[in-house]
Amino acid sequence: MSVSAAPLVKARRRIPIGAAIGLFFTGLFLSTAIFAPLIAPHPLGEIVGDVWMPMSAKFPLGTDNLGRDLLSRMIYGTRTTIFIAAVATALSFTLGSILGFTAAVVGGWFDMTMSRCVDLLMSIPTLIFALVVLSVLPSNLVTLILLMGTLDSTRVYRLSRAVAADINAMDFVEAAKLRGEGRAWIIFREILPNALSPLVSELGLRFIFAVLFLSALSFLGLGVQPPQADWGGMVKDNKDGIVFGISAALMPAAVIGALAISVNLVADWILNRTTDLKGGRGNG
Amino acid sequence: MADTLLDIRNLRIEATVYPPGEPPRTATIVDDVSLTLEKGRVLGLIGESGAGKSTIGLSPMGYGRGGVRITGGEVILNGRNILQQSKNGIRKLRGREVCYVAQSAAAAFNPAQRLMDQVVESSLKHGVANRAEAEKRAIALFKKLSLPNPENIGRRYPHQVSGGQLQRVMTVMALCPEPDLIIFDEPTTALDVTTQIDVLAAIKDAIRDTGVAALYITHDLAVVTQVADDIMVLRHGKMVEKGTTFEIIKQPKQPYTQALVSVHHIEHEEKQPTPKPILSVKKVTAAYGNGIIKVLKDVTVDIHPSQTLAVVGESGSGKSTLARAITGLLPPQQGEIIFEGRKLSSRLADRSKDDLRQLQMIYQMADVAMNPRHTVGTIIGRPLTFYFGLRGAERDKRVKELLEEIEMGAGFIHRYPAELSGGQKQRVCIARALAAKPKLIICDEVTSALDPLVANGILKLLLNLQKMEQVAYLFITHDLATVKSIADSIAVMYRGELVRYGSKSQVLTPPFDDYTDLLLSSVPEMEIGWLETAIAGRKMASAGN
Structure with a gap:
């Protein structure tokens, strides 16, 4: 019997091309978000030219419906959009997964109450629910994030409850229960490490849904409020230009798509790398 | 030779494997294996898991399971090298000249189609017969394999017949297009021992009467002795x-x-019962589904200190439920569990930490009994921290001692379960149970999923540990050979009731009750002709019919 201390998950030397592209663009978006004030050629709200000027050396992407530099606004928009979506996703995951795991492990009335409440929330179309709440409550960042996080956590709850219920029935969890372990150990040490793979891939997906959701809200005028820039709001501001052949509204829309694809490429790759529960190679 | 049906020459099969944490590499699964099979003969392929027996068995169909490549040699069936056949040629051959009987009939049948449709499918596809002829032939074969109600069983769906019957229907499916060769891949392994004997007899009769040649793949030498004319022993693909x-x-x-x-020759001296049992199960009745489905009826047994009580029975006999009642996972409806003279709370949540420590459990499937994300060190170390508060270097030292006790060595401490073999996994589970210094360990089918030689090693280890640590075992199994090698007393269970209970010599000495007789007479022995004798001498039919 030869003994080697090989770790379970060793970083693969070779990163697949899809993942490399995803990593590059996700990195690009993230650093754009972080260093927005340093990169942006013009301040956020400054009117620097005429309305809807075409692309030029001075304004690489042209100007918007008020004559602001489109590129600068896109860069600031990246910051706003990614920040709100990330915080909302983090909130929904913390809330959803802890409640979902607990429901699966505790079972009984707790599971029943939680699941029915979640069913209730999910039975109302998310966008309509958000519109009603946002039209009543003051439209600020905190409300927006709390609302998005809570609504999204229902989906995470469903997923983590299903995954945890599966793992909860396995012999090693029963062994822990027979040992007399408390719920915290069972949830965080026995179940969580084995539930990470599906949760990580869901994380990428939910982050993108958060971006889309925020963009939709902003497009409807209930999300990020002017003068702050965000992608959905920029599509709204410039949508009338499309009729005149002005591409300003398409730029932020394209960026939303690019972010969605690149984050998912990364999530897929992470999923493949960590799916070796039984020493397999995942599905990649 | 004129009547050679199958001729495999220097077969070599490779696959790409993905060891955890290492780059993929090519592994040789079958290395330079040659065999010939004549018409009407049965060749048994025997070996432990990973011996390559199924891979060889599938090669006459020109098929390799996921990722497996045939890289050398020839497979000549009826004079043609099937490795050089086109995809179309192989399609014509499968289900016509070669048929396959899989291990798990329940998983091999399409649950949404009636049995008859599946049985006659290949005959129709290959144009061997029209529907009426094929059905007639199938019904004749149902009769031959002594399936009940042969005229109508074909109208049933797979879930409407028992496991033993389904396995026989699959044999009919293979025989129906009148192939030249049938590959049996562990056809009785998933069945209860009392059902296995009937299926085995049916398969044997069918092979003899139809004159078909067969490759019979199994890990059980006693089973293959009953059906095969020749035997090939394989190990590590050679x-x-x-x-x-x-x-x-x-x-x-x-x-x-x-x-x-x-393999089954372990010497074990039977110990006499002591006046003070360590654990007594008194008139326990337990049920699932709000008390409706009774699975344990009025069971009373004693376990004595540093002795082994073996609980024997087929699936559904309630033996695992007994373990769940003792551990508190399924609180009994009636009766009590007495541990060291005092009554244990029936619910797990009400037991003290020390009561939990005294009672440990080892599971059948070692790979799901350990958290795949924990190292061996964590798995064995956790009970040390949890019950005794050991930490850091002190804990590591004790873990290493335990690893030595289970004959593995300290080097395994940083390994993950996925990096261990089946036998090593079960050893780690034993060490985890021992770490708690228990008085009683419940072993639930701990050797059933292991190869015979590995299982033997585990049994020897358990016996040694019993001597060293003075621990008692409640040993749940369906395998009477295992019972004979390690038990001090035996409880035979059937449909939730205790049918026979006493010391090993009492239980295994005639006169027997009907069920114990059936159970004892169903365990295959490595004697040629045992099957016929056993079938002839039985008092009751097995439950699987």
């Missing part, structure tokens, strides 16, 4: 020994074959 059944069983030449033949 041939170890080949000969007639008589030669292999009576005059094995290779050490590995000799070990296989003599």
